[in-house]
Amino acid sequence: MLNPKTKHFEFGGVWGAITITLGLGFLIDWLYFGCDAESCTFPWTKQDLLDVWPKFRKGSLISWQAFYAYTYWLLGLLLTDRYISGTKVKGTKLRDGSHLDYEFNGRKVVVLLLATLGFRFWQSDGKMPELVFVYEHYLELANVAILYSLVISTWLYINSFTSLNGKERMLALGGNTGIPIYDWFIGRELNPRIGQLDIKTFLEMRPGLLLYVVINLAMMHHQWLEYGFVTDSMILVNLFQNWYVIEGIWFEQGIVSMIDITYDGLGYMLVFGDIALVPFTYTVQSRYLASHPKTLGWLASAAILLVYFTGLAIFRLSNNEKAKFKSGDPSTQRLEYIETPTGSKLLTSGWWGVARHINYTGDWIMAIAYSLPCGMALIPYYYVFFFAGLLIHREGRDEAKCAAKYGQTWTEYKKRVPYRFIPYIW
Numbered sequence: 001m002l003n004p005k006t007k008h009f010e011f012g013g014v015w016g017a018i019t020i021t022l023g024l025g026f027l028i029d030w031l032y033f034g035c036d037a038e039s040c041t042f043p044w045t046k047q048d049l050l051d052v053w054p055k056f057r058k059g060s061l062i063s064w065q066a067f068y069a070y071t072y073w074l075l076g077l078l079l080t081d082r083y084i085s086g087t088k089v090k091g092t093k094l095r096d097g098s099h100l101d102y103e104f105n106g107r108k109v110v111v112l113l114l115a116t117l118g119f120r121f122w123q124s125d126g127k128m129p130e131l132v133f134v135y136e137h138y139l140e141l142a143n144v145a146i147l148y149s150l151v152i153s154t155w156l157y158i159n160s161f162t163s164l165n166g167k168e169r170m171l172a173l174g175g176n177t178g179i180p181i182y183d184w185f186i187g188r189e190l191n192p193r194i195g196q197l198d199i200k201t202f203l204e205m206r207p208g209l210l211l212y213v214v215i216n217l218a219m220m221h222h223q224w225l226e227y228g229f230v231t232d233s234m235i236l237v238n239l240f241q242n243w244y245v246i247e248g249i250w251f252e253q254g255i256v257s258m259i260d261i262t263y264d265g266l267g268y269m270l271v272f273g274d275i276a277l278v279p280f281t282y283t284v285q286s287r288y289l290a291s292h293p294k295t296l297g298w299l300a301s302a303a304i305l306l307v308y309f310t311g312l313a314i315f316r317l318s319n320n321e322k323a324k325f326k327s328g329d330p331s332t333q334r335l336e337y338i339e340t341p342t343g344s345k346l347l348t349s350g351w352w353g354v355a356r357h358i359n360y361t362g363d364w365i366m367a368i369a370y371s372l373p374c375g376m377a378l379i380p381y382y383y384v385f386f387f388a389g390l391l392i393h394r395e396g397r398d399e400a401k402c403a404a405k406y407g408q409t410w411t412e413y414k415k416r417v418p419y420r421f422i423p424y425i426w
């Protein structure tokens with residue numbers, strides 16, 4: 001049977017799906033109102049909350065201007081997807097034995113975007129009206145992105161019931177309960193496509209991630225226009241986060257084996273995460289620094305760089321080691337592993353012998369380095385806590401997936417590599 005009914009609920013089931021949908025949408029607006037040019041503190045007291053209300057009424061929540069701008073952004077990126085050639089990659093084996101073909105042109109798109117921004121900077125004498133627009137219409141753009149997430153995921157849900165070339169579509173194992181709100185949230189279809197366009201990889205890698213870079217640049221640009229200088233803290237945040245995104249897109253072929261692509265359906269959870277949550281909450285640090293400039297000095301900068309490079313080394317070296325091992329690279333021949341019944345091998349030495357998700361630990365250490373340039377302000381640390389929750393939850397899901405896939409061999413693997421994230425502690 002191609003599409004068995006889902007019996008196991010994740011993310012707190014139906015109520016979890018409803019709460020997360022409402023809660024995370026609210027979070028974006030709340031972070032915006034909690035941290036603006038005047039102040040940046042969570043509204044704790046009743047008076048603080050009352051103070052938010054006038055700001056809420058004053059701020060334009062959504063506008064046609066933002067809607068058009070965001071729509072042009074999406075259409076422009078769709079055109080680059082359609083007309084710029086890329087590297088052809090074969091996807092991992094799906095459960096019906098087939099493979100999907102992908103074409104990744106991220107490097108060219110990144111170069112095109114950066115060259116366009118550089119050209120516009122030169123052409124407009126540094127005024128960059130498009131970056132000013134992003135800064136001034138941030139909240140409206142965020143709410144348009146939320147609206148798009150709702151519309152896209154509803155279309156995906158309805159479309160998943162239609163046939164594809166006369167055949168049943170392949171659904172995600174976790175998104176076929178028959179309960180509309182839950183399946184809409186988790187995602188029913190595994191890899192929806194329109195012609196050559198792979199909607200999931202497009203949403204994962206383009207509109208949200210590239211907007212993340214553009215927003216960071218818009219915040220740096222605003223600081224420069226407003227104060228006439230750019231602080232070291234702003235430069236560090238831009239360098240750290242933009243590097244993370246650009247490097248991710250540069251090596252984007254790696255995502256074909258990620259759980260998001262091979263296991264999760266494409267529903268509100270992923271669509272919203274990709275196009276709304278990432279660009280409009282992960283940029284909280286640069287948004288804070290845009291109107292609360294902070295100079296760190298050499299010593300503090302060096303300390304933050306040390307934290308960052310520690311995280312980056314763990315993250316990059318561990319992920320590279322696994323990728324090389326899986327591709328049979330000779331440099332990984334000395335590593336120890338367990339052979340599983342499916343034929344794939346689980347590393348038990350090197351980085352993957354230290355902890356079962358040491359790569360997540362590295363990623364999280366980098367998250368701390370992204371927030372440290374903001375000093376003692378609380379809201380920019382939202383990302384550290386949110387990301388910890390995301391990674392812990394993700395690790396639990398990955399464990400469940402691997403336990404089901406590898407059975408007894410996974411139990412054996414856990415005995416050999418007993419720690420999840422931090423050796424001897426957790």
Ligand code: NDP
Nearest residue numbers: 258259319322344345346347348352359360363394398402
């Ligand atoms: P991983 O790269 O850790 O991949 C997990 C998979 O790797 C498992 O399902 C299993 O797949 C395989 N695996 C697990 N242990 C071993 C082992 N010992 N030896 C060989 N293979 C093993 O997870 P993700 O795909 O979730 O994340 C990739 C990166 O992306 C991470 O560094 C993460 O931090 C980052 N990330 C960042 C996010 C963000 O918002 N910034 C969000 C999500 C992820 P199988 O055996 O089936 O091949």
